[in-house]
Amino acid sequence: MIPAAFEYEKVTTVDEAIAALSNDDTKILAGGHSLIPAMKLRLSRPAKLVDIGGIAALKDLKEEDGEIVIGAAATHADIMYHNLIRTHLPFFTEGASMIGDVQVRNHGTIGGSLAHADPAADWPALVLAADATIEVRGSDGSRRIKATDFFTGLFTTRLGPNEIITAVRIPKPADGAKSTYQKFPQPASRFALVGCAVIRFxxxxxxxxxxxxxxxxxxxxxxxxxxxxxxxxEEHITAAVNAALQNVDVLGDHYASIPYRTHLAKVFLRKALWAVK
Amino acid sequence: MNTSIHVTVNGVQYSHMVEPRLLLVNYLRDVLRLTGTHVGCDTSSCGACTIHLNGKATKCCTILAVQADGCEITTIEGLSHNGELHPLQEAFNECHGLQCGFCTPGMIMTAADLLQHNSQPSETDIRHALEGNFCRCTGYHNIVKSVQYAAEKISESAVAPAEVKA
Structure with a gap:
């Protein structure tokens, strides 16, 4: 399968990327591991791709003002192997190691995953639990969106059409925090049939x-x-499990019916809570 | 509009004008005629197209050739040196690590990436590392044995010179 023809521009700065986005029907290409499969299936047919793979600044991972700052183009593998993450956000290390497979982790990026907002992707649960802020930049400058406001529906986010995610900022958890990511992967795709991220302060x-x-x-x-x-x-874990998923429209599909997925989610919440006990 | 790319594949430099939508796997197979890299599922699931891009295992059915501009690429053809098989190639031969052989180049390239990071992987490490490579003959057992055999071979050859000196 070969994607439909498109124009291609490789940029070296975020400003160039934003300028290129002012054309209609232009998409950002980072690792390409969500976008290229969608283009091969003609689910996405952009007229132009702007390749941000060459912007070194977007791959930075650092500590700044009490926050861990992960550049949007950091790959899942970059994050998984980084000592800052292992030390302060061990559930990010754990979660990253469960994304796809070795080859996918070597190319897929955190920013790409968040922008794509697949309902079964791992990063959205992790950044939500970590109380992260998504830093985005557009022609009107930068702004920060709380992760809790960012995801709005199936493959949709608050990211504007001419905006690009530049970083994910996570407040460094205070000493004594325990975190975990528990996931039941779809056996072929490794996407989460259910994923549960928990941090206990x-x-x-x-x-x-x-x-x-x-x-x-x-x-x-x-x-x-x-x-x-x-x-x-046990008592309070059971109370939390019973209180979970209220007013949530649980998805049912050919992998997991609504009752089965609801049951799985509660089982994985229980596992996660025992892990942070 | 075609775009010019410069890549180094198995130590040889190439420059070509390519269509932006050309996938890296098609560039390697159809332009460079390096057909050891296979197209299996074409959806980045099966791993038959695994190569090393700047030293990292990569499914090249999900990378555009233009994204590889300026990169170093190693394919299965680049693993042996001076006619001598890479320890992984020898191991797959010795341990019956292949049946139809279609998945083998991808298996070997992924295993080579693993052995670069972890010279003495456990069986669990190997199975976890090969999660993104499917063998439709279901010959996983001997594939794991092959990787273990290669890991031993590589660590033996690493200590051999010291023994000779002693």
């Missing part, structure tokens, strides 16, 4: 996010509240 608060369960990844405030200030034990 020393102050007794817990962030819980799901992917693969609904049209977009989301924070489960019902489950979070059931655990707030309570010890993580």
């Amino acid at each position: 020393a102050d007794g608060s817990t962030n819980i996010a799901f992917t693969g369960v609904a049209e977009n990844a989301f924070r489960d405030s019902g489950a979070e509240q059931a655990l707030a200030g309570k010890p993580v034990n």
Whole structure:
């Protein structure tokens, strides 16, 4: 399968990328591991691709003002092997190691995954649980969007048509935080049939996010509240599991029916909570 | 509009004008005639098209040739040196690591990426690393054995010179 013809421009700065986006029907090409398959199937048929693979600044991963800042073009493998991530956000290391396979992790990028917003992608749950902010830039300058506001539906986000994700900023968790990512992968694609990211802070608060369960990844405030200030034990884990997925439109498809996926999500929440006990 | 690319493939430099939509796997197979890299599923699932792009295992059915501009590429044809098989190639031969052979180039390229990072992988490490490579003959057992055999061969050859000196 070969994509339909398109124009191609390789840029070396974010400003050049934004200038190129002012043309209609232009898409950003980073790792290409979501976009190229979609183009081969003619699900996406952009007139022009702007290749940001050559913008070194977008691959930076650093600590800045109490935040971990991951450049949008950092690959899943870059993140998985980075010591800063291993030290401060171990569930990012764990989650990245479960994305696709070695070859996909070597090319797919965090920014690409977030912009694509596949309902079963892993990063959305992880950035939601980590309370991340998505930094984007367009012709009107930069702005920051809370991860909790970013995902709006199936493959849709608050990213404007002429905007590009530049970084993901994550507040460095205080000492004593425990985190995990638990996932039931679809056996062929390795996308999440259900993915659950949890971070438990020393102050007794817990962030819980799901992917693969609904049209977009989301924070489960019902489950979070059931655990707030309570010890993580059998009693309160069961209370959180019972409180989870209220008012959530759970997806049913040929891989997993609605009751099965609902059950799986609760099982994986339970596993995740035991892991941060 | 065609775009010019410069790549180094198995140590040889090439420059070509290519259509932006040309996939890297088609560039390697149809333009350079390096047909050891296979097209299997064509959807970045099966791993038959795995090559090394700047030293990293890559499914080249999901990379455009233009994205590889300026990169170093190694294909299965570039693994042997002076007619001597790479330890992984020898291992797949010794341990019956192939049946129909269609998945073999991709398996070997992914395994080579693993052995660069982890010279003594456990069986679990090997199976995890080969998750993105499918063998439709289902010969996984001997493929894992082959990678273990190659890892041993490579570590033996790494210590051999010291033993000779002693």
